[in-house]
Amino acid sequence: MATIVPPTSEYTEEKVTTVIAEDLHIKGSLRFETSLMIKGSLEGEIASEGLLVVGPTAKINATIVTKRLISHGEIQGDVTASGWCSRKRTPTQGTSLPRTSSWKAAPSSTGRSR
Amino acid sequence: MRDVQPNARKTDESNVTTTLAEDLHITGTMTFKSSLMIEGTLDGEIVSEGLLIIGPTAKVNAAITTKNLISHGKITGDVTASEQVVLKGSAVQTGNITTPYIIVESGSVFNGSCVMKREAPAESLKPEPAGEESTSGTEGARPHDAVALPQEQAVSSVQEERAGQETAVSEEYSALPAGEAVRAGEDVVSTEEEPEEQAEKTDEGSWWQGEQRTRERTSRSPKEPKKFLF
Numbered sequence: 003m004a005t006i007v008p009p010t011s012e013y014t015e016e017k018v019t020t021v022i023a024e025d026l027h028i029k030g031s032l033r034f035e036t037s038l039m040i041k042g043s044l045e046g047e048i049a050s051e052g053l054l055v056v057g058p059t060a061k062i063n064a065t066i067v068t069k070r071l072i073s074h075g076e077i078q079g080d081v082t083a084s085g086w087c088s089r090k091r092t093p094t095q096g097t098s099l100p101r102t103s104s105w106k107a108a109p110s111s112t113g114r115s116r
Numbered sequence: 117m118r119d120v121q122p123n124a125r126k127t128d129e130s131n132v133t134t135t136l137a138e139d140l141h142i143t144g145t146m147t148f149k150s151s152l153m154i155e156g157t158l159d160g161e162i163v164s165e166g167l168l169i170i171g172p173t174a175k176v177n178a179a180i181t182t183k184n185l186i187s188h189g190k191i192t193g194d195v196t197a198s199e200q201v202v203l204k205g206s207a208v209q210t211g212n213i214t215t216p217y218i219i220v221e222s223g224s225v226f227n228g229s230c231v232m233k234r235e236a237p238a239e240s241l242k243p244e245p246a247g248e249e250s251t252s253g254t255e256g257a258r259p260h261d262a263v264a265l266p267q268e269q270a271v272s273s274v275q276e277e278r279a280g281q282e283t284a285v286s287e288e289y290s291a292l293p294a295g296e297a298v299r300a301g302e303d304v305v306s307t308e309e310e311p312e313e314q315a316e317k318t319d320e321g322s323w324w325q326g327e328q329r330t331r332e333r334t335s336r337s338p339k340e341p342k343k344f345l346f
Contacts, residue, residue: 019137019140020139025133026148027147029144030145031144032143032144034141036137042148
């Protein structure tokens with residue numbers, strides 16, 4: 003049975019439990035249960051049982067283990083999504099790449115971003 | 117740093133840039149510039165140039181350096197705020213606070229010490245009147261001037277003054293031959309740091325070492341009658 007991926011436009015800032023602003027920089031590990039959007043920078047580790055949204059201005063250098071992932075920004079590190087993940091390109095990330103590309107991750111699958 | 121107490125309205129809790137929800141747990145170092153509210157848990161360190169709000173459900177175990185802090189929750193760790201700290205009625209603070217201004221509301225718990233340092237008023241920084249000589253350095257410093265000097269300079273000025281008093285005592289022996297007088301001056305100055313074992317050896321020393329012992333007593337208690345062992 004195929005996993006249904008909802009459109010990323012559903013996940014606006016208002017619907018996300020926590021939004022980490024652009025001026026916030028975290029170095030260490032971060033754990034949450036519901037949903038989180040990162041617009042700032044993070045270096046370390048993210049563990050989640052919910053939805054992680056990486057904003058277009060975000061810079062993530064971390065090992066990510068989550069259930070669902072939507073990325074508009076930069077991620078360096080291994081990503082493990084037990085549900086699905088979606089990568090959405092923005093114009094600032096280069097015009098040579100498709101503007102929008104998304105993919106599904108099979109349950110418990112691991113993929114390296116970038 | 118300002119002399120005027122910060123306006124409470126400027127620390128508005130409604131316009132917070134980032135709110136970390138209850139389900140968010142962070143371990144590590146966090147830095148930000150504008151404002152942040154924590155409702156979850158954090159272990160580590162927070163460095164900020166803005167406003168940090170600890171929500172009522174938050175548990176923060178961290179060393180905090182910020183400009184303004186408003187706490188409704190539980191903080192374990194030292195807090196340094198360059199402008200103001202507000203402990204609301206539900207706040208529990210375990211750790212020291214360093215800030216120029218603090219508000220501790222009724223019901224809050226504060227276990228620690230508080231250091232409040234404010235910038236000195238401009239009057240105390242005014243130069244001395246033109247009629248008095250400048251006391252730059254330690255040469256012209258009087259004993260009470262040493263209080264206003266930095267610690268190292270104050271110590272050196274006191275040492276110089278003591279050395280001057282001891283030299284004055286040694287000058288009383290100017291009748292001695294020139295070489296002996298110089299030696300006497302050196303001995304008097306160095307007796308304070310000389311080990312007692314060496315002082316005991318003078319019992320078997322030459323005649324001028326016996327004289328040195330007499331001068332030691334003289335330098336320690338100038339009011340005692342002087343004894344000359346010639």
